Amino acid sequence: MESEEELKGRIDELEKKKAELIERIKRLNRRIRYKKYEQKALQPFLEQTKEVQIAPHRKKKRALEFKISMAAYTPRMEKELIRQLKKVDDQLDEVKEIERARRKIRYVEQDIKEGEDEIGKIEVELKTIREELKKLYDENKVLRTVARKQAAAQARAEEDMVALGDLAFIENDN
Numbered sequence: 001m002e003s004e005e006e007l008k009g010r011i012d013e014l015e016k017k018k019a020e021l022i023e024r025i026k027r028l029n030r031r032i033r034y035k036k037y038e039q040k041a042l043q044p045f046l047e048q049t050k051e052v053q054i055a056p057h058r059k060k061k062r063a064l065e066f067k068i069s070m071a072a073y074t075p076r077m078e079k080e081l082i083r084q085l086k087k088v089d090d091q092l093d094e095v096k097e098i099e100r101a102r103r104k105i106r107y108v109e110q111d112i113k114e115g116e117d118e119i120g121k122i123e124v125e126l127k128t129i130r131e132e133l134k135k136l137y138d139e140n141k142v143l144r145t146v147a148r149k150q151a152a153a154q155a156r157a158e159e160d161m162v163a164l165g166d167l168a169f170i171e172n173d174n
Helices: 006-048 057-072 073-160 162-172
Strands: none
Touching: 006 073, 057 073
């Protein structure tokens, strides 16, 4: 069995670790709360633009770029292809914000999920620390009780004893 000092040291160490984990959970909760506000702010814009298709514009742009680069056209045909390409680029510029918002919501949702997963892991760790602390507190309580009983027994034993000086004093009275 450990001494009371060692027990107290382990308890303090575990309490410190527990406090650090709780602080990490608080920070993660703040971050998740911020990300949820961000998600909420993006939702109306994404809901309005959910019908907008971006992929066809990208596909059309790639096809035009490929067509321009692979074949030799008359200057007039090439100008027409370049005009079409510019038109597609303009359309892509119009939907750039939508694309950025869609990408951002994916990152936000991923951050929320990662934060919640990390909190779950920390809570498991906290549970084991709390269980160990409970055992250590119980052990400490037993040690204190035993020490108190020993001190009480020693005090009673000392009360039963008569000091030599007291004996000499008693003898003188008689």
